[in-house]
Amino acid sequence: MRQVAILGIGQTKVDEHWDKSLKELGGEACFAALQDAGMNKVDALFVGNMLSPLISGQNQLGTFFSDWIGLWGHEAVKVEAACGSGAAALRAGFMAVASGEVESALVVGVEKMTDKAGHDVTAALATAADADYEVEQGVSFVGINALVMRRYMHEYGWKHADFAPFSINAHANALHNPNARLHMKISLEQFEKSSMVATPINLLDASPIGDGAAAVIIVPAEKVTSVPGRPRIVLSGSGAATDTIAVHSRKDPLFLSAAHTSAKRAYDMASVTPQDIDLFELHDAFSIMSALSLEACGFAERGQGPRLGLDNEIRPEGRLPVCTRGGLKARGHPVGATGMYQVVEVVQQLRGECGQTQVDGAKIGMAQNIGGSGATVITHILKTG
Amino acid sequence: MRQVAILGIGQTKVDEHWDKSLKELGGEACFAALQDAGMNKVDALFVGNMLSPLISGQNQLGTFFSDWIGLWGHEAVKVEAACGSGAAALRAGFMAVASGEVESALVVGVEKMTDKAGHDVTAALATAADADYEVEQGVSFVGINALVMRRYMHEYGWKHADFAPFSINAHANALHNPNARLHMKISLEQFEKSSMVATPINLLDASPIGDGAAAVIIVPAEKVTSVPGRPRIVLSGSGAATDTIAVHSRKDPLFLSAAHTSAKRAYDMASVTPQDIDLFELHDAFSIMSALSLEACGFAERGQGPRLGLDNEIRPEGRLPVCTRGGLKARGHPVGATGMYQVVEVVQQLRGECGQTQVDGAKIGMAQNIGGSGATVITHILKTG
Numbered sequence: 001m002r003q004v005a006i007l008g009i010g011q012t013k014v015d016e017h018w019d020k021s022l023k024e025l026g027g028e029a030c031f032a033a034l035q036d037a038g039m040n041k042v043d044a045l046f047v048g049n050m051l052s053p054l055i056s057g058q059n060q061l062g063t064f065f066s067d068w069i070g071l072w073g074h075e076a077v078k079v080e081a082a083c084g085s086g087a088a089a090l091r092a093g094f095m096a097v098a099s100g101e102v103e104s105a106l107v108v109g110v111e112k113m114t115d116k117a118g119h120d121v122t123a124a125l126a127t128a129a130d131a132d133y134e135v136e137q138g139v140s141f142v143g144i145n146a147l148v149m150r151r152y153m154h155e156y157g158w159k160h161a162d163f164a165p166f167s168i169n170a171h172a173n174a175l176h177n178p179n180a181r182l183h184m185k186i187s188l189e190q191f192e193k194s195s196m197v198a199t200p201i202n203l204l205d206a207s208p209i210g211d212g213a214a215a216v217i218i219v220p221a222e223k224v225t226s227v228p229g230r231p232r233i234v235l236s237g238s239g240a241a242t243d244t245i246a247v248h249s250r251k252d253p254l255f256l257s258a259a260h261t262s263a264k265r266a267y268d269m270a271s272v273t274p275q276d277i278d279l280f281e282l283h284d285a286f287s288i289m290s291a292l293s294l295e296a297c298g299f300a301e302r303g304q305g306p307r308l309g310l311d312n313e314i315r316p317e318g319r320l321p322v323c324t325r326g327g328l329k330a331r332g333h334p335v336g337a338t339g340m341y342q343v344v345e346v347v348q349q350l351r352g353e354c355g356q357t358q359v360d361g362a363k364i365g366m367a368q369n370i371g372g373s374g375a376t377v378i379t380h381i382l383k384t385g
Numbered sequence: 386m387r388q389v390a391i392l393g394i395g396q397t398k399v400d401e402h403w404d405k406s407l408k409e410l411g412g413e414a415c416f417a418a419l420q421d422a423g424m425n426k427v428d429a430l431f432v433g434n435m436l437s438p439l440i441s442g443q444n445q446l447g448t449f450f451s452d453w454i455g456l457w458g459h460e461a462v463k464v465e466a467a468c469g470s471g472a473a474a475l476r477a478g479f480m481a482v483a484s485g486e487v488e489s490a491l492v493v494g495v496e497k498m499t500d501k502a503g504h505d506v507t508a509a510l511a512t513a514a515d516a517d518y519e520v521e522q523g524v525s526f527v528g529i530n531a532l533v534m535r536r537y538m539h540e541y542g543w544k545h546a547d548f549a550p551f552s553i554n555a556h557a558n559a560l561h562n563p564n565a566r567l568h569m570k571i572s573l574e575q576f577e578k579s580s581m582v583a584t585p586i587n588l589l590d591a592s593p594i595g596d597g598a599a600a601v602i603i604v605p606a607e608k609v610t611s612v613p614g615r616p617r618i619v620l621s622g623s624g625a626a627t628d629t630i631a632v633h634s635r636k637d638p639l640f641l642s643a644a645h646t647s648a649k650r651a652y653d654m655a656s657v658t659p660q661d662i663d664l665f666e667l668h669d670a671f672s673i674m675s676a677l678s679l680e681a682c683g684f685a686e687r688g689q690g691p692r693l694g695l696d697n698e699i700r701p702e703g704r705l706p707v708c709t710r711g712g713l714k715a716r717g718h719p720v721g722a723t724g725m726y727q728v729v730e731v732v733q734q735l736r737g738e739c740g741q742t743q744v745d746g747a748k749i750g751m752a753q754n755i756g757g758s759g760a761t762v763i764t765h766i767l768k769t770g
Contacts, residue, residue, distance in 0.1 A: 001484050001485050001486060021517065023517070050444060051438075053436075053438045053509075054439065056516060057511075057512050057520065058512055059435060059465060059512040060465070060466055060467040060630065060756055060757055060761060061465075062465075062627070063628075063756065063757065063761045064515070064630055067627070067628075067630045072628065072629065073626055073627065073628075073642070073643070073646055074626070074627060075625040075626060075627065076466075076625075077464055077473050077477070077625070077761070079463070079465075080447075080462075080464075080465055081445055081447055081448070081462050081463065088447075088462050091462075092477055092480075095477075095481050095484045096480050098484050098486070099386050099480045099484030099485075100386050100484075101386060124438075127442050127443055127444040127445075128444050131441060131442045131443045132406065132408070135442065240460040240462070241458055241459070241460060242448040242451045242452070242456075242457065242458065242460065242461045243448075243452075243457065243458075245445065245449055245452045246452075257458070258458070371445055371448065372448065375448045375452075376445060376447060376448045
């Protein structure tokens, strides 16, 4: 396989974009990425999306966007892996370019969620769980995560406030990201007093949904000539893995084995270890997922995920900065787009474009996108050079 | 890229499988393909499906099936391109194996359509069209195809009965395919008198929906040792292309430009011309599509597609056998599975397993899968050797 580089990035603000159609929202990120790369066409388009059939009555998003942005004739397809759809689309594009089958690809993650009522969105999100064995029993996604968090707190003796640093850090970082959905600093007191959603998960443990799109242009690394003031960014690791769909089917519901395996595959391909990672855009859909991801990827011992937050190691100036642009918690979680936001944000860090939340000297960044409750996990590692 | 071979195939009958869940239906084809290949695990799973979020309330089908068939840990993803989802999944798997990223992949197309009422299915199928510019105006899929057929008849002077050979051939061939949905011979008289659906398309111009799943195992060709009595089957051409989503946006609505481009890409990769093709599993969702596909792929002059049927050249003993196992018209059209049925059927022909509809000495077969009204087209060419 040949090496693949990320040449351009684009994104919209995560928001309630009632004034923009699905087409316009995704198109905006695509055009921004093309412009950033200085290109006006690519060989192929890969779209990551989870909910458009249910929310917008639209399938065939590959050709839908290809048509809208004027890439007629080119190959285009949609990839879906629940909330992991964005990174799954990037991985499909990565293999297309790495194999030599295409010379350039546009990968966009897009999700329009706020055009339907909340209960419709909750039902649509539940299609990521097992319809027969989970949803039919009445559990929602937050319900499943609440069961996991409660068990984790019981097993390892953490109290709810111990998870606060994950949300406080995410909100503090989002203040400096104009594309983040939420721009409000939160305190430990606010975190503790926030409205309960599904015990022990309260509103400040959970990420907000939203409309958004984020895109990258990928090309063979050997074709990238240096742009003044910008490092070349190589997609040097890509790994995917799966677990059981239903959490209750797992031998150990407190270990994200697919996150572990997918990270290991990405580390191996990129020839790095967890110690080499300068920043980690993790999948903090709920604060419990931050703790479990850190453990699964080798950044914390089993049961010790919250420690990194309590010791201030996850802040931009810490040992392992996470959610440097706000994460799912504060940048927002437009589900099928989230994985592409994470990758775009890692690129911004490696380019040194992150202002007050810039990680000093960042050269190797990791993004991990999770579909379902740890069921499908895709990890990418980006390097300058 | 390294060459890719198809080592195993599996399929269910296309039918109303009310006794089988989505899991069981797809699983049956997966297990059959694994058994046929003599394998019990693969590195990756690619699922082609269009409607499960809308019909079965289930997303994340990659991991869903990976979990069900016991492939825990392995990579899995769903690919969607409307009725072209099956072949789009095969193309994603092809690039994964060809790139060297995985050593084996299971590709399954699966669709469960008959668990909902007919009007719900019609609405779900319409998500392949443009929600804003086509569906909102009230056209269904058969309506769009009827407009195209009427214009084609006007432009080239064909009458409705001239399309009969496509359906008569498909039904005659399906009689010998135990997995076909419809087992009934039809006559020209029946074709002409069939109930009208959307003028000029009547019931015998249109393919029936159904529940079904079809799967293949792909591996690097260099790893395939010969099995006694079975030729090695190489996936020697793979090409994808797109057109506008809406038919009214096309410069020429009577030419399937994406079918043309995708076939050309597959011919070039396989180093063959249309004259080399021994049989062609084309996408006869409606009889007009048979004519247009033959023209776009270089088997007939513009406006002369029906000629091949009228001259008996499309029968198993003809110059270019099509729909040798019944095609979409009589084997049935479980939308996201159809592309994989076509490929499985080409393999059966190249293995010489087709009994009364066997194409003598078949060595090169082509399958073309279409999403929307010619919007996304994926073509595969298979060769023995």
